Amino acid sequence: MENIYLPKLAEIKEIIQETADTKTIRLTIDGGSIDFLPGQFGEFSFIGEGESTFGFSSSPLRKEYFEFSFRSSGRATTGINSLNQGDKIAFRGPYGNYFDTSKMKGKDLVFVGGGIGMAPVKSIMEYCLDERDDYGKITILYGARSVGDLLYKGIFDEWKKYKNTEVIITVDPGGETPDWTGKVGFVPTVLEQLPLKGENSVAIVCGPPIMIKFALKSLEEKMGFDKSNIITTLENRMKCGLGKCGRCNVGSVYVCKDGPVFTAKELESLPNDF
């Protein structure tokens, strides 16, 4: 008999302060990563304070650790936030479906992330970068409310080093600092100005609902992306992650098991319950 609710303990290898209120935590189990696929998520907990659901933000190909990014807000995340390097985090997973890379191979890729929604995008994006030759042109568009709200600031340059890869970082108007050299503008607006074509391309979009809504519109209507080639992830409230607790239903879909990764086409068939 196996207790599906029983977590494993993972050690905190590194804590990266991303913004004033978000962090990325790198974990290891027995010195390495676990088997997961980009887009999947796990239940992370500071034991005693409860579990919290986060998507993985690292590439599974980077075997020395696995990571997630989070903002401290509730009881569980505040607990996690208080931990130090070397402390243990309880972890269950990986759960859910994943970005199907077989359908992305050989195509041009567009990664669009907004705010902390960049975390799952980063996972698949770095996965693709790690196997750079399998894909066509890669465009990365990442935006946040302000310069201070941008995650992963230290590694933008790393992304840029890959061949045939364009990295565009933008902040919402008013969120720029005097020394800001990136773009200023909302993500969907900046996206629209990019010379992208839907044909033979896959777009991966994740961020706040309003950003997703407009980004999908731009991709579909202005750039001609096919709905089945636009992929996003849903962030419903979850508890078990195992399709039991009844919380994450959207229509007939259990987001924790049938998702969290959906194509725009799949989303279209779901009722507005997320």
Next chain:
Amino acid sequence: MANTKTDEKLQKIAKDLLESGEVSLVIGYAKGSNLQRMRPVFITKAEDAGKLSFNPHAVQDLAVFLKKPEVKKFGKIGIVVKGCDEKAVNALIQEYQISRDNIKIIGMECNGVIRQSLADKGETNLSESAVYDKCLICEEHIPVLYDFLIESEEPKLVLSGNVKPYSGIEKLESMSAEEKNAFWAKEFDKCIKCYACRQACPLCYCSRCIVEKNMPQWIDTNSEETGNAQWNLIRAYHLSGRCIGCGECERACPVNIPLMLINEKMAKDVYNMFGYKSGLDINAKPVFGVFSESDFNDFIK
């Protein structure tokens, strides 16, 4: 079933209120899923006023709906209330949850409502043994505040004195701490933490209940002896001096915990200690919003 005179009066008032635009919603009672049940009904069109009805099966305290955001949206609301329920309206006004200007109170003179458990078995006659305990001690057969009053067609309840309302309170008071503890442990053991008592209470209007606050988690989430006791304690505490005695918590409780034994006891003691009864005066200051230098001090060393 034919309209009674009461029903006709009620329908007329609601119709006028809606037609004149004085209110955009009337909350009242309509015939329910069987003859011994009434259910809340929400009338927004004058032509639907005919659905309204009132009889001794109108057990619900409709004031509970005044806390619902979906209902609040209607702005000016007319509400059908019995005397006990109306006290809840007053308490809500006292606690700034609704404004007197936005509510039209259609008061029903009420000589008692029949226990639902008996009604479900077919009881239809108002009698001392058929009504709720609250009806036996009722001092507000006519609501203390109303814009319209409809007199009752039901005969006044004849009290023989054989049925002693809330007699459990005295019994409990005479028990030792351990006996009381054993009594309540058994009762709370039944609790399933469905929070129906809270949802059915017109005065539990917090948008986030304290049990839903998890930083910190003052009330254990478990539905075992500890979490159940804490929940029942905090619910009773938050209603001490506020409960108006409509008994909806107890009626809603699916496992029959005698919650009114707690509520009534606290109401009694708050009255004895501070001379305050809830819901009687919209201008009165709630008992825990004020103090007196000469308050009960005996228990403090």
Next chain:
Amino acid sequence: MSRIGVFVCWCGSNIAGTVDVEKVREEAAKIPGVVSALDYKYMCSDPGQNSLRNIIKEKNLTGIVLAACSPHMHENTFRKAAAKEGLNPYFVEIANIREQVSWVHEDKERATAKAVDLMKMMVEKVKRDRPIEDVRVPLNKKALVIGGGIAGIQAALDIANGGVEVILVEKEPSIGGRMIQLDETFPTLDCSSCIMTPKMVEANQHPNIKLYTYSEVEDISGYIGNFKVKIKKKARSVVEKDCTGCGECWNACPMHKNVKSEFNVNLSERTAIYVPFPQAVPLVPVLDRSVCLHFKKGGKCQKCYDACGPKCINFDLQDEIIEETVGAIVASTGYDLMDTSMYGEYGYGKYKDVISGLQFERLLSASGPTEGLIKRPSDGKTPQTIVFVQCVGSRDPEKGVPYCSKVCCMYTAKHAKLFAHKVHGSQSYVFYIDIRSTSKGYEEFVRGTMEQDGAIYLRGRVSKIYEDEGKLIVKGADTLSGNQVEIAADMVVLATGVIPKKGSDKLAQMLGISYDKYGFFTESHPKLRPAESSTAGIFLAGMAQGPRDIPESVVSGSAAASKILGLFSKNEYEVEGTIANVNEATCVACFYCQRVCAYNAISKKEIKDRSGKLIKVVANVNPGLCTGCGACVNACFSKSIDVKGFMDDQIYAEIKALAV
């Protein structure tokens, strides 16, 4: 990320003698989140503080726990030390293992266990500390003084002399208050108007004082530094700036002898247009519309207008509302005399020659109705025997008030003395309960009245006063001799107790300051903050706070002034950041928090969407007023308000740390 440093102080052997400090340190090191644990002989010493500072830097600490003496001793010391290293000073918590452990327990093992518990509690608390920034409130450097008696005038002058603008509001037509009604003052017997009038004039002429007489404060909102005040300037019917105070108008008024003079406590009459007394400041009459024939009889009479040279009488003047913004307020509304009708047996009101102490003052006063000659109100004869009755109303929980009115013993002695001086060969009797004469020169003064001026002091209460053949028969007890006494007097003077000024409770409510059950304003702390009200920025002076004599009133006026000048010496008012904070998302606006707040710090706030539509109403904490007491947290059912420094989750964690 918690990076906590724990420092265990030995305090020499004070702690280390009873508590195993090393064990406390070892236990600290085991707690998750604690990255440094040390023990040291004297943490409060310079080397101790330096090591603390070094470790903050070295280990990049996010919080500090000192297991040491009481926080009341050195919390500030360590907070300052931490602040010097850039750590928020509120990230320092103290586990009190000296006063509450080592000094009170003996069993070392158990004391150590307790010390460990207290240390753990504080570690859990400090982990949940949030940075607290002290709140700065900008100050409008202008003060409002309510009440122009001696206390208010003193406060106004002191503030004005400190270079700050003052608005002085007086309800009556003239400033001067009660003191200007008095004759000579104890114990020096200097003439009240001689010392008061110059102050009144100074206040009137001071460039920094704006005087509003015949005016009342109508509404006050806001908070320290930024009170919005509405002052109602009642229609005087006289244009102040044109009036010369010549007196032609009141001389011309036909309403002579018809209206009782308030100033002379009904012992004389005044006209409808009048100045309350000749030295009034400003010397501008007021037209009493409730008795003026012009207003009562349809505008026919305008004799005053006709008599007025500069034609400054204007029957059409209206009440005026003046709005001012001030940074601080002094409430010095003074007192009234108790109504003594409950002492029917004394015959006040029934017998003309039974008068109050204040009336006697007016009889003594050279500017009074008798020009300083003591004459009976009934027949104008000079009394030869006067009985003075003390404690009429005061110290009488049954009929009057339980408190002592404080000034009666002294003014009665003064009255008896002046009576002896003015009417040679006269005799006075004083019924007293106790004689309270504790200030400088007071006891000597009373002794003098007894010994040099021959007043006979009888210890006891008067039971009845009645008239018999033109004499007032005073029956009473002399409890010292045990005899019943009966005195035939020509006049009886009742030392009536003092009560707060009528309407001061309303003002207190408006100001949001607290008052006791009698209506006297309560000080923020009876000993340590006697000049402050419970509300920040509002100060108290004079009898409005409780019975006191002139020197004390002057001191309190100056005290209030110095507090305000101190406050205004900075551009911003700094409040400790440990204040309440509302979770607007969950607040349901029941306003129990507002009901229990003693500081008026909670108000309603409307949250509106972009189009201006009201989304919800929530409670809002005014940081300038909040003191962080936390009563609101206790009052909030949904726990939507919390107080920084003692947050709910911190207390929870402390209790959690104590689990057995």
Next chain:
Amino acid sequence: MEDKDVKKEEHKGRKHVEDSQGDPRIIAFVCNWCTYSGADLAGTSRMKYSDNVRVIKLPCTGRIDPLFIVEAFKKGAKGVLVSGCHPGDCHYTSGNYHSRRKYATFRDLLGYLGVDLDRVEFSWVSASEGNKWVSIINEFTDKIKSLPGKSTDIFTKK
């Protein structure tokens, strides 16, 4: 309690005695201004008292929520003390008055639900009443120790 009631001996050494309650934990919630200072005074006066008590400091009795009492019992305390400024002495003018109403009601409710009221104590201890603090703690500890070992509170698992 009058000062004269406080026996001199209590200020001397106090030996810890094990009993049916084991080592009962007592949690005291006290206000910063009066009782905490009173407890400090007991310390500076080197009075001795029971070491079963753990003090949690709050700004005012007005901040001492009845929930704290519940939480203390939940975490295994056998006795809970709430103490603050005497009526009229509140540093924040009325915190203790407001709380007194709540405590009276809450205590009543606790008793009705079967909590042994001997386990909840309320007191007013001023900053000058170090000796009162000592006797309150000692008497309360003795009382708790004398209570039957069987817990009657409803907040801990049996």
Next chain:
Amino acid sequence: MEEKYFEISAENLKKFVDSIIADNFEVIAPTDKDGGTFYGKISRFEEANLDILLPKMSYKEYLLPKTETLLEYSFSGVDTEIKDGLEAVAGANEKRVIFGGRPCDAGAGPIMEKVFNWDYKDEFFNERFKNLTIVSIACEKPDNYCFCTEMQLSPESSYGSDILLKKAEGKYFAVVTSEKGLNLIEPYINLFKETAKAQVPADKDWKKLFEIERTKSFLDKNFEHNYFQDRFLSCIGCGVCTYTCPTCHCFDIQDEGNLKEGRRIRNWDSCQFGVFTLHTSGHNPRVTQGDRYRQRLMHKFKIYSEKFDKYLCVGCGRCSRNCPEDIDIKEVAKDLADMA
């Protein structure tokens, strides 16, 4: 197992129940207490109330306790120790019999089993379900709130029961559907008389008031419909419907403990609560009570059946009987069917 049929006299049935109690079985049966009838442990046959149609609560808690410890943890310094909560569940219900429940309650078990096993296997549920023996009694007179027939069961269905008793003149017929059932009666087999299926009275022809497929087809097409918002204005979100429901199985996971030790538990939860789907960000997909009641209908009559080929409802009618505001789910389901 192939069904077996027995006859047992009323007297023997009493003997049987008293015997298993004597042999240390915990027998849970409808019993009168607290001013109502609830499932509870009985100490003799007479304590069972077999006349009541349905106890107020279902016996769901014996499969999914209202609070269940998933794991226990303890700390020593920075080290965390985790103890599997499953150990305590091993063998749960092995000597527990639910006696005298109705076919609708019995039907709930196998329906719930699907969600607890559709991918990840929830052994807490499985262990309890596997071991629990269910002896039900067929209904003779369903009431107005009953609609098991519409929910693909019937008052005489043996689905989910290990033994179904059907009352006859002075005796009962026992339909034994499982090894578990057989094992239970085995030691007392002399009280039973095996008989043939043909001897067992045939099921009556229970009429349906509406077709649940039509309800579903309305739900398939109408996510946004005024009906939901209007009809459920009277819903106060008390959750009694979900808590008393034999098939509602939503739960919450919480930690509770102190700095030394504690446990992770799962508690019953309800889709009727506003916080159920509330995101940390403040966004809530289901804002109104109408949204939330719709979810319950969807889950019962659409979502579950699409996923697991069974409706998540046995038609027991408890949610209607217990609703303080008299919302009748049968009436609602029929309304929807009529609108389809």
